[in-house]
Amino acid sequence: MTEFATDSxxxxxxxxxxxxVLPSAAGLIGAAAAIGSPVALVVAAPGAGPAAAKAAGEFxxxxxxxxxxxxxxxxxLVPTVDSLAAAAALVSxxxxxxxxxxxxxxxxxxxxxxTGSALAVDAVxxxxxxxxxxxxxxxxxxxxxxxxxxxxxxxxxTVRQGAIEARAAATKPTIETLEVPASGMRDVDxxxxxxxxxxxxxxxxxxxxxxxxxxxxxxxxxxxALVEELADxxxxxxxxSRAAVDxxxxxxxxxxxxxxxxxxxxxxxxxxxxxxxxxxAGMQTAKTIVAINKDANAPIFEIADFGIVxxxxxxxxxxxxxxxxxxx
Amino acid sequence: MKIVVLxxxxxxxxxxxxxxxxxxxxxxxxxxxxxxxxxERALEVALTYADAQTGTEIVAxxxxxxxxxxxxxxxxxxxADSAVHVLDDALVGADITLTAQVIAAAIKRIGFDLVIAGNxxxxxxxxxxxxxxxxxxxxxxxxxxxxxxxxxxxVTGRRETEAGSFGVKAALPAVISITExxxxxxxxxxxGIMAAKxxxxxxxxxxxxxxxxxxxxxxxxxxVTQRPARTAGTVITDEGDAGQQLADFLAKNQxx
Ligand SMILES: Cc1cc2nc3c(=O)[nH]c(=O)nc-3n(C[C@H](O)[C@H](O)[C@H](O)COP(=O)(O)OP(=O)(O)OC[C@H]3O[C@@H](n4cnc5c(N)ncnc54)[C@H](O)[C@@H]3O)c2cc1C
Ligand SMILES: Nc1ncnc2c1ncn2[C@@H]1O[C@H](COP(=O)(O)O)[C@@H](O)[C@H]1O
Numbered sequence: 001m002t003e004f005a006t007d008s009x010x011x012x013x014x015x016x017x018x019x020x021v022l023p024s025a026a027g028l029i030g031a032a033a034a035i036g037s038p039v040a041l042v043v044a045a046p047g048a049g050p051a052a053a054k055a056a057g058e059f060x061x062x063x064x065x066x067x068x069x070x071x072x073x074x075x076x077l078v079p080t081v082d083s084l085a086a087a088a089a090l091v092s093x094x095x096x097x098x099x100x101x102x103x104x105x106x107x108x109x110x111x112x113x114x115t116g117s118a119l120a121v122d123a124v125x126x127x128x129x130x131x132x133x134x135x136x137x138x139x140x141x142x143x144x145x146x147x148x149x150x151x152x153x154x155x156x157x158t159v160r161q162g163a164i165e166a167r168a169a170a171t172k173p174t175i176e177t178l179e180v181p182a183s184g185m186r187d188v189d190x191x192x193x194x195x196x197x198x199x200x201x202x203x204x205x206x207x208x209x210x211x212x213x214x215x216x217x218x219x220x221x222x223x224x225a226l227v228e229e230l231a232d233x234x235x236x237x238x239x240x241s242r243a244a245v246d247x248x249x250x251x252x253x254x255x256x257x258x259x260x261x262x263x264x265x266x267x268x269x270x271x272x273x274x275x276x277x278x279x280x281a282g283m284q285t286a287k288t289i290v291a292i293n294k295d296a297n298a299p300i301f302e303i304a305d306f307g308i309v310x311x312x313x314x315x316x317x318x319x320x321x322x323x324x325x326x327x328x
Numbered sequence: 329m330k331i332v333v334l335x336x337x338x339x340x341x342x343x344x345x346x347x348x349x350x351x352x353x354x355x356x357x358x359x360x361x362x363x364x365x366x367x368e369r370a371l372e373v374a375l376t377y378a379d380a381q382t383g384t385e386i387v388a389x390x391x392x393x394x395x396x397x398x399x400x401x402x403x404x405x406x407x408a409d410s411a412v413h414v415l416d417d418a419l420v421g422a423d424i425t426l427t428a429q430v431i432a433a434a435i436k437r438i439g440f441d442l443v444i445a446g447n448x449x450x451x452x453x454x455x456x457x458x459x460x461x462x463x464x465x466x467x468x469x470x471x472x473x474x475x476x477x478x479x480x481x482x483v484t485g486r487r488e489t490e491a492g493s494f495g496v497k498a499a500l501p502a503v504i505s506i507t508e509x510x511x512x513x514x515x516x517x518x519x520g521i522m523a524a525k526x527x528x529x530x531x532x533x534x535x536x537x538x539x540x541x542x543x544x545x546x547x548x549x550x551x552v553t554q555r556p557a558r559t560a561g562t563v564i565t566d567e568g569d570a571g572q573q574l575a576d577f578l579a580k581n582q583x584x
Binding site: 014016017020022024076077081099100101102103105106108109110112113114116117118119120121122134137139140142143144145146147148149150151152153155158161185186187188189190191192193194195196210234242252253258259266267277278281284285288289290292296301302303304305306307308309310311314315316317318319320321322323326327 | 341342345346347352366423424425428429448450451452453454455456457458459460461462463464466467468469470471472474484487488489490491492493494495496497498499502507508509544545546547548549550551552553554555557558559560561562563564565566569570571572573574575576577578579581583584
């Protein structure tokens, strides 16, 4: 039986029903390695374990526990929660790290409820002091920075996607099979699954260095292409306001704001976005903010480093060609 | 069918939301307490089902401070049949795990076929409550549903995650949480508001739920710092060369 270091940090690597390891694992293992010894857990359907474990090693996990569960692709959460409970009992980690993804939050929540653990959500960083791990949060749209810790026991935490830049060096991990006693807990059935297809060569919104977002001011899905054009010239990710999402210009996954994605890029360009408080909550910690809006009273100008009162359909094409000619 | 809708009262996102820098707790003076918008949508899902199915009973449940009855009255005015409020001084600053334990205990006491929650609350709850409650109740928790269909013995829906799109199904009793892709809620009308005054409203303490919270919270706030507010920079009005000026600004700041 393998020994686990006293400073072990257990990391749940998210694996899709088809066996793909999600990219969030890189930041989680990077964060874990910075404060202790990362032990990764992969839960996958029979046969899919070894490839997933290898991928976890590439992200820097030195030890990987593999739970192959026949119901991993048909049962939504319980196989993973059961496996995490078994892994935590084996490893006795100082902290359990999961992605603040849809799946990660649910597993974290069920695991914390089952074990009565302290749960810290949406962490933007993690460090340690003499007492143990300290979790850093960014609250109310980044208006406040809050540090928290568990008063006793291992803390369970979910980490905001794209928030951690640290990466651990790739390893050839030791791989161990994890025996998982089934809890028998009733679960949600997966009826069908369509893998996300990364069709675009554009960067991921979360963690992007530059984001170009469009709002209701774009007027239609066709005209939203102007946002994409500027984004491509800048090598940027594409974001949107909730109004643009509601109007069907872009899918919900592009929404920036309180109930969408929180971004903190070097450069954020808001096109035809009024800058409602709920939108600002998702982007106001960007290093530089640029806004183009035809309404001089739009609240977005209160936080813009460079604002243009004007028609975006006139300004953006000129901007695109000006950037192109500067590069020549 | 008995449906419990979980209502969280939050500071209005349109207001000035503040934290107390000593305790890390919400400073209630800055923004009006309101029903979180996502919970109005959750209630709408229940009301739409009840419109089509006679014999549906909807209970609105909220855990929170003395201001909560106003929010629950709104839910009654929209059409919930009864309301339950868990109010207890020991819940001030309750951690997520304790809050979930209290919600689960209250739901058990009320009885349920289906629990409908919002996917995430706007005051930094972090969308843990619905899954925690499902775990504590020992039932399936189908969260983050963008589309929902309720039948007498099951709930089906679609869930988008970072991995892809899932079609999901849970046998009742179950917990679900819904996203803002589902429709906005109806307004309480005058008749509804008048009727709400006569609807059953129960207030429970932790003692009523046989919960004795431990003295110490599971998690502690070590430090709170407020970031300086952002200030406005240069704003120009386009006179035909704003695109060029912006390109110059970006170049000067090494952003292109
Ligand atoms: C609980 C809750 C959560 C929310 N969460 C979010 C969230 O996560 N993200 C989010 O974005 N919103 C969110 N909202 C909605 C938010 O309140 C606003 O309704 C939304 O952000 C408005 O989007 P918009 O700026 O695109 O649209 P509008 O407010 O309609 O603004 C459009 C802007 O485009 C400008 N415009 C129009 N034509 C042109 C043109 N040709 N050239 C230049 N400018 C032009 C107009 O002057 C206007 O300022 C939330 C609301 C609530 C209540
Ligand atoms: N104190 C509470 N009282 C009632 N319902 C709650 C409470 N906290 C959270 N919920 C429910 O759980 C959902 C997700 O909240 P959260 O986990 O705080 O993001 C909310 O939309 C509510 O439906």
